[in-house]
Amino acid sequence: DVKVTQSSRYLVKRTGEKVFLECVQDMDHENMFWYRQDPGLGLRLIYFSYDVKMKEKGDIPEGYSVSREKKERFSLILESASTNQTSMYLCASAVSGANVLTFGAGSRLTVL
Amino acid sequence: AQSVTQLDSHVSVSEGTPVLLRCNYSSSYSPSLFWYVQHPNKGLQLLLKYTSAATLVKGINGFEAEFKKSETSFHLTKPSAHMSDAAEYFCVVSEDSGYSTLTFGKGTMLLVSP
Numbered sequence: 464d465v466k467v468t469q470s471s472r473y474l475v476k477r478t479g480e481k482v483f484l485e486c487v488q489d490m491d492h493e494n495m496f497w498y499r500q501d502p503g504l505g506l507r508l509i510y511f512s513y514d515v516k517m518k519e520k521g522d523i524p525e526g527y528s529v530s531r532e533k534k535e536r537f538s539l540i541l542e543s544a545s546t547n548q549t550s551m552y553l554c555a556s557a558v559s560g561a562n563v564l565t566f567g568a569g570s571r572l573t574v575l
Numbered sequence: 576a577q578s579v580t581q582l583d584s585h586v587s588v589s590e591g592t593p594v595l596l597r598c599n600y601s602s603s604y605s606p607s608l609f610w611y612v613q614h615p616n617k618g619l620q621l622l623l624k625y626t627s628a629a630t631l632v633k634g635i636n637g638f639e640a641e642f643k644k645s646e647t648s649f650h651l652t653k654p655s656a657h658m659s660d661a662a663e664y665f666c667v668v669s670e671d672s673g674y675s676t677l678t679f680g681k682g683t684m685l686l687v688s689p
Contacts, residue, residue, distance in 0.1 A: 467618070498679075503584070505665060505681040506619075521676075553618060562607055562669045562677060566618035 466490070467567035469554050475573045482541040484570050486554030493559035495537035497521075497529060500551040500569070509552075512537055513559065544574045577602045579668045581680035589688050594638075594653040596683045598666035601647060608649045609667040609677075610640055619665065625649065636660070661687045 470485040488495065494513050498506040498521075508521030510529040518529050526548060530538045537556075541548055551571050555564040582597040600606060607626045611619040623634025630642045636659075640651045649666060666680040 503681055506679040508676070511676075555619075563609070563621055563624060564619070564677070566611075566620070568616070568618045 467554055467556050467565050469552075469567040469570045471570050472568065473571050473573075475575065476544050477575055478545060480544050480574075482544050482572065482574075484539040484541075484552055484554075484572070486537045486539070486567055487535050488537075488556040488565070489535065490556070490565075491534065492556035492565075493534070494557040495531065496555040496557075496564065497527075497537065497539045498553040498555065499523065500553055506553065509539065541572075544572075546574050548572065549574045577606065577668045577670050577678050579666050579678055579680040581664075581666050581683045583683050584681070585684045585686065587686040587688065588656045590658055591655050594651070594656045594660065594685065596651040596664050596666075596685065598649045598651065598680060599647050600649060600666070600668045602668055602670055604670045607669045608640075608642060609669070610634065610638070610649075610651050611665045611667060612662050613665065613682075614662045622651070622664070656685075656687050658687050658689065661685055 467488045496511040497509040500506050507523050512518045512531040528540045551569050553569050554567040557564050578601045580599045609624050610622040613619045623632045625632045625642045633639045638653045663682045663684050665682050667677050669677045
């Protein structure tokens, strides 16, 4: 089975802190994604990457950046966390050319 | 542009009764359609996928969905609910088989009572 692992399940940070959310997949998938999930809003795409060092903005990239230095790892960075970034963050991966995603368990971030 | 509307934010059923979760979509092309399930504190798991083959799609755990182009619907059903079906369900549409840009519905929470 494909595994997508998000290293931090729960984080509590202060306003203005820099936050790193890490995601690792073990099935050599080309595509990786970061989504944000909020009640009543479903999932919204923040960024995705289709290759190492490549990235594309999703629907809500403002306030976020990403890094993909290795194929298996995709990091989401909040340069200066704000309270409106309190949310559940979901990482996913997919084979190139396929539109079936495999999700990690999520990282719940609280910004105080 | 593509969009998806889940018609109910919450659905409550009793164990053993049928489940119906409703989804309407909008797409300029022949879409791919999906249902994902999310159990509490877990990531999303694929239930089933439609990709222009059979209009009735069978998924895991006894769920199925029927693609109706004339109604632009892709409703999810199960004949008999089980307590373990209590979860949030997401309908998803995709026009693009390349970089996997999907549009998620807002979700339907399924509550199952004994």
